[in-house]
Amino acid sequence: MRVVISPDHSVPVVAVNIWYDVGSRDELDGQRGWAHLFEHLMFSGSAHVDSGEHLHLLQSLGGSVNATTWFDRTNYFETVGLGALDLALWLEGDRLATLADHLAEASVETQREVVKEEKRQRYDNVPYGQAMAELAVLVFGADHPYGHTTIGSMADIDAATAASAADFFRAHYRPGNAVITLVGDVQPKDALKRVDRALGWIPTTSRPPRTPATPLPPLTGIPRKTLTDPVPAAASYLAWRLPPRDTPEFDACDLALSILGAGQTARLHQRIVRELELAASAGAQALGLIGGNSLGLAHVRALPGQDAAEATEASLTEIAKLADDGPTPAELERVKAQYAREWLTELARFDSRADAISAYATLHSDPERINRRLAEVEAVDAAQVQLAAATYLAPDSRAQLDYTDGTPDATA
Numbered sequence: 001m002r003v004v005i006s007p008d009h010s011v012p013v014v015a016v017n018i019w020y021d022v023g024s025r026d027e028l029d030g031q032r033g034w035a036h037l038f039e040h041l042m043f044s045g046s047a048h049v050d051s052g053e054h055l056h057l058l059q060s061l062g063g064s065v066n067a068t069t070w071f072d073r074t075n076y077f078e079t080v081g082l083g084a085l086d087l088a089l090w091l092e093g094d095r096l097a098t099l100a101d102h103l104a105e106a107s108v109e110t111q112r113e114v115v116k117e118e119k120r121q122r123y124d125n126v127p128y129g130q131a132m133a134e135l136a137v138l139v140f141g142a143d144h145p146y147g148h149t150t151i152g153s154m155a156d157i158d159a160a161t162a163a164s165a166a167d168f169f170r171a172h173y174r175p176g177n178a179v180i181t182l183v184g185d186v187q188p189k190d191a192l193k194r195v196d197r198a199l200g201w202i203p204t205t206s207r208p209p210r211t212p213a214t215p216l217p218p219l220t221g222i223p224r225k226t227l228t229d230p231v232p233a234a235a236s237y238l239a240w241r242l243p244p245r246d247t248p249e250f251d252a253c254d255l256a257l258s259i260l261g262a263g264q265t266a267r268l269h270q271r272i273v274r275e276l277e278l279a280a281s282a283g284a285q286a287l288g289l290i291g292g293n294s295l296g297l298a299h300v301r302a303l304p305g306q307d308a309a310e311a312t313e314a315s316l317t318e319i320a321k322l323a324d325d326g327p328t329p330a331e332l333e334r335v336k337a338q339y340a341r342e343w344l345t346e347l348a349r350f351d352s353r354a355d356a357i358s359a360y361a362t363l364h365s366d367p368e369r370i371n372r373r374l375a376e377v378e379a380v381d382a383a384q385v386q387l388a389a390a391t392y393l394a395p396d397s398r399a400q401l402d403y404t405d406g407t408p409d410a411t412a
Helices: 034-041 051-058 082-102 105-124 131-140 153-157 164-171 188-199 248-261 267-275 311-325 329-348 352-362 367-371 373-378 384-393
Strands: 002-007 013-022 062-067 076-079 178-184 224-229 235-242 279-286 294-302 399-405
Touching: 002 188, 002 352, 013 082, 013 352, 034 062, 034 105, 034 153, 034 164, 034 311, 051 062, 051 082, 051 235, 076 164, 076 352, 082 164, 082 178, 082 188, 105 153, 105 164, 131 224, 131 235, 131 294, 131 399, 153 224, 164 224, 178 188, 178 352, 235 248, 235 311, 235 384, 248 267, 248 279, 248 311, 248 329, 248 373, 248 384, 267 279, 267 311, 279 311, 294 311, 311 384, 329 352, 329 384, 352 367, 367 373
Parallel strands: 002 178, 224 399
Antiparallel strands: 013 076, 013 178, 062 076, 235 294, 235 399, 279 294
């Protein structure tokens, strides 16, 4: 297990953050949603900890505990007072070492239902809830590691059993596939001893190597789909294949999409929402991924009762203008300042700093890169942003998902 320590003695608390190098991109056929299911199962009890006790013990001492799942990782994190650090580490060690042998069918059944209800509430029964799942297929294809979202499918979640979940755990949850980061009121040597005492005894093996990701070229042919749902207003979602995260090309794409769609001063909002009054909202962003490609997104939501086609065409025009003319100095300065503010805000907090360190240790084998990120982004110039827009955000290289309002006519 890789261990990273970042001492900060400003307050007597410690953030404990573990990244396991497993996400939805590692799920095989029939396992869609299992990485996220395991985020829940990790709190279902282990050899010396009852179901829910991990949360209860740390929260009763004033700590905060949570976990998340993404395409590229599953992370578990708690922020506790210094006096609870050994308990937090022991709890992590107990479930890493013994959870697979203590999974019960009742626990798996309970967490299956929790995950399925989350899917209903956050994806199936909310307006535009299927957008990411549909775009993932349009952009990457259903068979690509990024061709499905972390929430998975009801059928695959239902198929999980205690035995199959234990096999998934043993394949991915092992010390050699994890990074643990401590940020807070600790001394490095003492912190390392504490981690070694709690987790160092667990046998480790390397998991089977992941097949290297092959970068996909920009899309051709404009893959497209229309959904007719009872949504508040018609909308269009545009998506592009981008380079992998934290490369100069990705950073240029990220800045380009921020110029286009990050906030009310961005081009799409100013032009389409305020000047032309074609849409209620418009925006754009980049989602950084490590496995060969990232994802670029833009959206427009029409005014109630109107079609989104005109707003979508206006968005494509603005994207083409950025590729033709490049950003203005003021625009580039603005989005770099936004990035710096958000980055420094994250690093100022113990929990999010620990998460960033774990991310760079896991995905790039370079936790100290967090100290260079602002310089990397600042080094991107206007010509690179213009080239990124022309190369990766071309209108003909997009996928498009359109929503039309399927609400029955109340006067019919």
